[in-house]
Structures are given as C-alpha cells and as structure tokens.
Amino acid sequence: MEEEPEENESEETESEETEPDSEETEQEPRQRKKADSREASGTSRKGGDRSPTPMEVLRQARAQLAELTGLVPESVSSFEQTEDGWSLEVEVLELSRVPDTMSLMGGYQVELDPEGQLTGYRRVRRYERGRADPRAGR
Numbered sequence: 001m002e003e004e005p006e007e008n009e010s011e012e013t014e015s016e017e018t019e020p021d022s023e024e025t026e027q028e029p030r031q032r033k034k035a036d037s038r039e040a041s042g043t044s045r046k047g048g049d050r051s052p053t054p055m056e057v058l059r060q061a062r063a064q065l066a067e068l069t070g071l072v073p074e075s076v077s078s079f080e081q082t083e084d085g086w087s088l089e090v091e092v093l094e095l096s097r098v099p100d101t102m103s104l105m106g107g108y109q110v111e112l113d114p115e116g117q118l119t120g121y122r123r124v125r126r127y128e129r130g131r132a133d134p135r136a137g138r
Contacts, residue, residue, distance in 0.1 A: 004055040006108070027125065057086050061110050065090055067070040069108075077107065085119070086112040101130025 052060070062073040071092040078089040088110045095104040107125040111119055127133065 052115065054081075057112060057116040058088070060116040061086070061088050061118065062090065063110055065092070065108060065110055065121060066119070068118070071106070074105075084111070085114045086116065088112070089124070093129075099130075101128070103129045105129050 004094070022098070051137070058076055058079065065073055071094060073090045073092050075089055075091045077091055080087050080088075090108045090110050092106050093103060093107060094106040097103045105127055106123050107127075108121050110118065110121045110126045
C-alpha cells in the first residue's frame with residue numbers, strides 16, 4: 001500500500017513539469033505585441049532591424065566605455081543624436097580618495113554610430129569631485 005502514494009507523487013511532478021511550457025507559450029504573444037507596437041511607433045527600420053532607443057544607446061555607451069577603459073561610468077552629463085550617430089559626455093571615477101570629495105573624476109566625450117556601437121572616446125576634463133566646474137561660471 002505504501003507504493004501507491006509514490007506513484008501519485010510522480011504523476012503530480014510530471015504534470016507540474018508541463019505547466020511551464022504553457023506559460024512560455026503565453027509569453028510569446030506578449031513579445032510579439034511589444035515588437036508590433038515598436039513597429040507601429042516608427043522605431044523600426046527597413047529590413048526588420050529596429051534602431052536602438054535612447055536608453056539602449058546610453059546603456060551600450062556606458063558598458064562599452066567601461067570595457068575599454070576599465071573605469072566605471074557614474075553618470076551621463078550630455079547626450080545628443082548627431083548626423084553620424086550619437087554623442088555623449090560620460091563622467092567616470094578615475095581615482096578614489098578619502099574623503100570622497102577629493103576623488104578624481106574624468107569627463108569623457110564618447111561617439112557612437114547610429115546603431116549604438118562606440119566609434120571613439122577621449123577625456124575632455126579631469127577634476128576633483130568636490131570642486132565646482134570652472135567652465136560653468138563663464
């Protein structure tokens with residue numbers, strides 16, 4: 001008699017394993033709806049490729065700059081779409097000091113192509129975190 005509950009338990013685990021498959025099929029129409037809404041909003045390009053959203057461009061720029069420089073981007077202080085793609089100024093922590101207001105920060109000009117791939121970068125300024133930007137008063 002003890003064997004019967006074990007068989008029932010194995011039947012229950014088999015039915016539980018089939019349930020995630022039905023959830024996956026429910027998610028597929030949602031993903032199609034998201035893609036359809038992007039196409040309707042004009043964010044798609046010819047050939048089925050869609051252009052990256054501004055937030056995707058920002059995330060890609062930060063990730064690519066971090067990979068190339070080994071520095072962690074803290075903020076994006078300017079962001080604009082250009083004829084050649086995108087242009088950003090990204091603030092990174094270059095040297096951590098105590099107190100934190102004495103840490104050295106760097107401002108990097110980052111250029112990306114229209115698809116969000118980094119094409120170049122350069123440091124345009126270096127400053128202590130606690131100092132006011134001298135260019136702001138001019």
